[in-house]
Amino acid sequence: MKQFILFFTLLLLLTSADAKKRKVKIVTSKGTIVVLLSDKTPKHRDNFIKLVKQHFYDSILFHRVIKDFMIQAGDPDTKKSVPEKRYGEGGLNYTIPAEFDTSLFHKRGVLAAARDNNPAKASSSCQFYIVQGKKYTDSSLDVVEVKRLGGRKIPPYQREVYKTIGGAPHLDQNYTIFGEVIKGMDVVDLIANSQRDQYDRPKEDIRIIKMRLKKKFLFF
Numbered sequence: 001m002k003q004f005i006l007f008f009t010l011l012l013l014l015t016s017a018d019a020k021k022r023k024v025k026i027v028t029s030k031g032t033i034v035v036l037l038s039d040k041t042p043k044h045r046d047n048f049i050k051l052v053k054q055h056f057y058d059s060i061l062f063h064r065v066i067k068d069f070m071i072q073a074g075d076p077d078t079k080k081s082v083p084e085k086r087y088g089e090g091g092l093n094y095t096i097p098a099e100f101d102t103s104l105f106h107k108r109g110v111l112a113a114a115r116d117n118n119p120a121k122a123s124s125s126c127q128f129y130i131v132q133g134k135k136y137t138d139s140s141l142d143v144v145e146v147k148r149l150g151g152r153k154i155p156p157y158q159r160e161v162y163k164t165i166g167g168a169p170h171l172d173q174n175y176t177i178f179g180e181v182i183k184g185m186d187v188v189d190l191i192a193n194s195q196r197d198q199y200d201r202p203k204e205d206i207r208i209i210k211m212r213l214k215k216k217f218l219f220f
Contacts, residue, residue: 033184044178074127092125111179
């Protein structure tokens with residue numbers, strides 16, 4: 001009996017821990033990307049989960065892609081796309097308060113919320129981007145600190161990541177990060193390297209076919 005109680009308690013702990021690690025499968029016309037949502041930015045995590053459950057992102061385009069920088073999607077207006085039209089203004093009737101955490105930085109593969117130029121840096125209700133990024137040198141990171149981060153120093157361990165893996169350090173503490181890619185960075189690269197027009201919209205429509213929460217089941 002004691003062994004059963006111990007096992008059941010352990011099972012509950014494992015289930016609870018797993019529930020906090022939300023994985024989302026993003027099935028695109030170029031392949032599948034899997035992201036893990038962060039518990040350090042719960043408002044953004046929960047909003048994204050809500051929209052995924054509502055199938056909000058199904059059929060939405062990646063409307064803005066920039067090689068060595070990022071891919072962006074989430075504008076609901078793109079569900080009925082018009083050729084050569086510029087997108088990026090669509091959204092829902094609310095914003096999400098900024099949630100900055102110094103341990104979250106714009107390394108290659110992070111998932112973050114887009115926003116307009118509002119002074120509070122509140123995030124779009126639905127638009128997001130995934131960083132493809134590029135590698136930096138110490139001298140180029142020094143320039144980023146002075147010209148883009150207002151003199152804020154990039155921690156040494158984050159510098160090392162930007163030098164070896166890459167990212168977009170100039171966005172740190174300006175846009176909320178709420179997850180990262182754990183599978184499918186080759187798909188992100190493929191999308192980011194697409195031919196694009198003067199508005200950075202891919203010349204070939206790249207669509208999110210569907211988004212779904214990945215559920216992990218425990219069997220005993």
